[in-house]
Amino acid sequence: MTTTASAYGATSVSDPLEPLTIERRELGATDVHIDIKFCGICHSDIHFARGEWGEIEYPLVPGHEIAGIVKAVGPDVSKFQVGDRVGVGCMVDSCGECSACEKGEEQYCIPGSTQTYGMKDEDGTVTQGGYSSDVVVKEGFVLSIPDEIELDAAAPLLCAGITTYSPLHHWKAGPGKKVGVVGMGGLGHMAVKIAHAMGAEVTVLSRTLSKEEDGKKLGADHYYATEDEATFEQLGGTFDLIINTVSAKIEIDKFLGLLAIDGTVVNVGAPPEQLPVNAFNLIGGRKSFAGSMIGGIAETQQMLDFCAEKGIAPEIEKIGADGINDAWERVLSSDVRYRFVIDNSTLAEA
Ligand code: NAP
Numbered sequence: 001m002t003t004t005a006s007a008y009g010a011t012s013v014s015d016p017l018e019p020l021t022i023e024r025r026e027l028g029a030t031d032v033h034i035d036i037k038f039c040g041i042c043h044s045d046i047h048f049a050r051g052e053w054g055e056i057e058y059p060l061v062p063g064h065e066i067a068g069i070v071k072a073v074g075p076d077v078s079k080f081q082v083g084d085r086v087g088v089g090c091m092v093d094s095c096g097e098c099s100a101c102e103k104g105e106e107q108y109c110i111p112g113s114t115q116t117y118g119m120k121d122e123d124g125t126v127t128q129g130g131y132s133s134d135v136v137v138k139e140g141f142v143l144s145i146p147d148e149i150e151l152d153a154a155a156p157l158l159c160a161g162i163t164t165y166s167p168l169h170h171w172k173a174g175p176g177k178k179v180g181v182v183g184m185g186g187l188g189h190m191a192v193k194i195a196h197a198m199g200a201e202v203t204v205l206s207r208t209l210s211k212e213e214d215g216k217k218l219g220a221d222h223y224y225a226t227e228d229e230a231t232f233e234q235l236g237g238t239f240d241l242i243i244n245t246v247s248a249k250i251e252i253d254k255f256l257g258l259l260a261i262d263g264t265v266v267n268v269g270a271p272p273e274q275l276p277v278n279a280f281n282l283i284g285g286r287k288s289f290a291g292s293m294i295g296g297i298a299e300t301q302q303m304l305d306f307c308a309e310k311g312i313a314p315e316i317e318k319i320g321a322d323g324i325n326d327a328w329e330r331v332l333s334s335d336v337r338y339r340f341v342i343d344n345s346t347l348a349e350a
């Protein structure tokens with residue numbers, strides 16, 4: 001039997017999001033049925049729902065920072081039980097057989113992973129995300145939320161947390177490493193907390209100094225404004241690693257100038273525009289311009305356990321369903337401190 005779920009979603013490129021009713025698939029043998037308690041709002045929800053990354057099908061229920069409680073499990077589920085605290089991030093399936101999946105990097109699945117919303121699922125239906133009361137997901141794509149992390153604060157870890165943890169881990173942020181974080185929004189503030197907890201020396205590169213006090217409280221050692229040209233003169237040749245979390249086009253060449261020899265700028269921001277780079281800025285200093293997408297399932301669990309151990313949680317502002325459209329506008333104007341989280345119990349009344 002399918003389940004009827006209350007949801008909130010987009011019905012066109014430009015109309016405000018509105019209450020919707022959707023169907024969740026019947027519980028399969030390896031499926032977990034989750035009662036969604038909280039869902040974070042990621043800037044990707046907005047890029048995607050507004051067709052900035054390409055045309056999509058409507059209606060679309062966004063949301064890939066899902067935290068909830070297991071309501072039911074299929075007969076072959078072994079990892080989860082009713083009542084467990086669980087999360088779901090940006091993926092709900094992958095081929096499971098390609099070289100990327102075999103390495104536990106399902107996000108780079110060669111035939112393509114199935115994203116939590118807006119993608120064709122195995123059964124031909126289009127996946128719908130976490131701005132909803134319920135979701136049914138294969139157990140292999142469900143994460144355990146450690147008891148130390150509150151459920152509402154856990155939600156943003158499932159995308160903002162893993163998307164910043166993965167490149168910091170891969171490029172070995174740690175003691176003796178200088179890490180720059182460009183943009184202090186949802187992803188950026190998590191990058192600051194995680195890089196600090198890994199032991200790196202952290203510098204925020206925000207457009208202005210308006211969030212400097214917050215940045216330093218979150219763990220930044222230094223804070224500079226990128227609207228001030230002096231920043232680029234002062235910090236030239238400094239960083240081993242720069243994580244760019246900006247949702248819009250920025251001049252990457254200027255940030256390559258901030259790298260030390262062998263340094264890397266990793267792009268996690270996903271603006272629809274191209275980010276051109278002058279080859280000479282890479283050649284002169286053996287520098288790299290790289291990208292990174294979320295993280296694999298095992299790495300996501302590792303990140304959750306790391307956050308529990310280090311006592312790290314996102315800074316959140318909780319909202320009801322009737323606040324989603326305003327929250328989107330506030331994300332677009334960078335008025336977010338530092339992640340909106342929907343209280344999904346309010347969806348049914350919306
Ligand atoms: P967000 O909360 O809106 O943060 C983006 C930050 O970028 C803002 O806080 C702002 O920081 C800065 N910014 C915004 N507009 C700018 C502009 N025109 N010029 C310069 N800086 C600007 O967004 P988010 O949820 O963290 O997501 C950030 C980006 O990452 C989005 O493009 C999203 O789609 C992408 N993303 C990628 C992945 C992945 O797997 N790679 C996963 C999740 C999200 P300041 O105010 O400090 O300057």
Ligand code: ZN
Pocket residue numbers: 042043044045064159160
């Ligand atoms: Zn996201």
